[in-house]
Amino acid sequence: MERDIWRGQVYAVVDDDAEVRQTLGLQLRRLGAEVAVYDGPQALLSELETVRPRAVVIDLMLGRHDGIQVLRQLADRDYPGYVLLLSGMEPKIIRIAMRVGQTLGLRMLPPLAKPYRAAALQEHLSSAASEPVLSTEGQGSAAVSLAEIDLALDEGEFVLHYQPEYDLNSGTFKAVEALVRWQNRRRGLLMPGQFLHAFSPRQMSNLSWLVVQQAIRDAERWRTAGRPLSVAVNVGADQVMDPILFGLLADRRRADSETAPLVLEITETESMDDELLGGELAARLRLHGVEIAVDDFGVGFSSLARLQSLPISELKIDRSFVRAANEEPADAAILRSVAALGRSLGIRVVAEGVENLALLPLLRDCGCHLAQGYALARPMPAADILALPEHLPS
Numbered sequence: 001m002e003r004d005i006w007r008g009q010v011y012a013v014v015d016d017d018a019e020v021r022q023t024l025g026l027q028l029r030r031l032g033a034e035v036a037v038y039d040g041p042q043a044l045l046s047e048l049e050t051v052r053p054r055a056v057v058i059d060l061m062l063g064r065h066d067g068i069q070v071l072r073q074l075a076d077r078d079y080p081g082y083v084l085l086l087s088g089m090e091p092k093i094i095r096i097a098m099r100v101g102q103t104l105g106l107r108m109l110p111p112l113a114k115p116y117r118a119a120a121l122q123e124h125l126s127s128a129a130s131e132p133v134l135s136t137e138g139q140g141s142a143a144v145s146l147a148e149i150d151l152a153l154d155e156g157e158f159v160l161h162y163q164p165e166y167d168l169n170s171g172t173f174k175a176v177e178a179l180v181r182w183q184n185r186r187r188g189l190l191m192p193g194q195f196l197h198a199f200s201p202r203q204m205s206n207l208s209w210l211v212v213q214q215a216i217r218d219a220e221r222w223r224t225a226g227r228p229l230s231v232a233v234n235v236g237a238d239q240v241m242d243p244i245l246f247g248l249l250a251d252r253r254r255a256d257s258e259t260a261p262l263v264l265e266i267t268e269t270e271s272m273d274d275e276l277l278g279g280e281l282a283a284r285l286r287l288h289g290v291e292i293a294v295d296d297f298g299v300g301f302s303s304l305a306r307l308q309s310l311p312i313s314e315l316k317i318d319r320s321f322v323r324a325a326n327e328e329p330a331d332a333a334i335l336r337s338v339a340a341l342g343r344s345l346g347i348r349v350v351a352e353g354v355e356n357l358a359l360l361p362l363l364r365d366c367g368c369h370l371a372q373g374y375a376l377a378r379p380m381p382a383a384d385i386l387a388l389p390e391h392l393p394s
Contacts, residue, residue, distance in 0.1 A: 012053035075104035088114035319353020339367035
């Protein structure tokens with residue numbers, strides 16, 4: 001059964017080391033996958049449309065070329081598959097490459113350091129093997145028209161999946177983050193990276209209000225069923241400053257004073273903007289019963305003074321500092337520092353991107369409050385939330 005998920009899938013290996021290419025090819029074929037190997041990026045790029053690899057495994061050092069340049073070339077070609085960086089470079093370089101790929105819209109898998117174990121390779125590629133990949137036909141912004149987005153908004157094709165967050169001390173299921181998906185009639189279920197780039201500002205605002213309203217309704221259903229959960233929703237700077245938001249929040253408070261906590265997640269770069277999180281705006285949100293979370297904390301250059309002066313309830317540590325914290329002392333040091341900062345200011349600290357249960361003892365020891373990631377639970381439809389156990393398995 002394990003080999004079935006790999007069968008018929010093509011994986012591309014790009015490495016200038018012949019021994020590495022041979023070893024990777026052998027290991028992937030043992031899993032049941034088909035393999036295309038390349039000693040440089042140009043051959044891969046010339047065959048990308050015909051080979052259509054499920055994932056590209058690429059080194060950052062490629063002779064005359066570098067892997068970051070190849071990431072840009074893959075993005076220029078609207079490559080819809082996954083990318084796994086396999087490199088012996090220092091962690092800071094790998095982390096920068098990861099952030100470049102994510103910013104370009106590529107589907108970046110957790111990186112793998114050389115030397116690696118075959119089991120680790122399988123683990124890192126397993127999500128690529130088991131999840132759907134869109135063809136390049138559906139990726140580019142030209143393939144999704146504004147009219148198609150308007151129709152999808154009108155007909156309710158945008159749905160929410162929720163990823164649970166667990167209390168690290170008690171193991172209790174405490175909160176969820178709302179993540180938008182497009183149930184597209186022609187292409188199936190699409191991830192945000194496959195459609196948000198095509199939205200106009202007006203459409204982005206309309207989608208934000210739909211997401212907030214649906215998240216509030218789902219949270220109320222869970223509360224009525226005996227599971228009160230805090231719900232986090234990602235919003236942009238324009239949406240937080242829009243009067244429509246305060247109208248929705250006022251309606252929510254009038255409907256029921258016992259509403260479940262609502263958390264607005266704002267990226268670190270946006271949240272440190274004076275205009276966005278000025279004292280008046282932040283105070284008004286709190287008066288409406290809304291908590292404020294700083295998302296992806298650690299990837300920008302934030303003002304620590306504002307963390308002290310503004311009513312921020314939660315810091316979400318960027319996944320790039322969490323994934324390899326057991327192996328990288330520098331990442332563990334950042335976790336400890338952020339957790340200590342949060343505790344001293346009375347702010348919850350959430351570790352994002354937990355993809356290995358072996359991280360949990362370290363996260364507890366660092367002082368993180370909550371954890372979120374594929375190792376704990378994948379995003380799921382609202383109907384599946386009530387079926388989750390209240391506590392993590394011991």
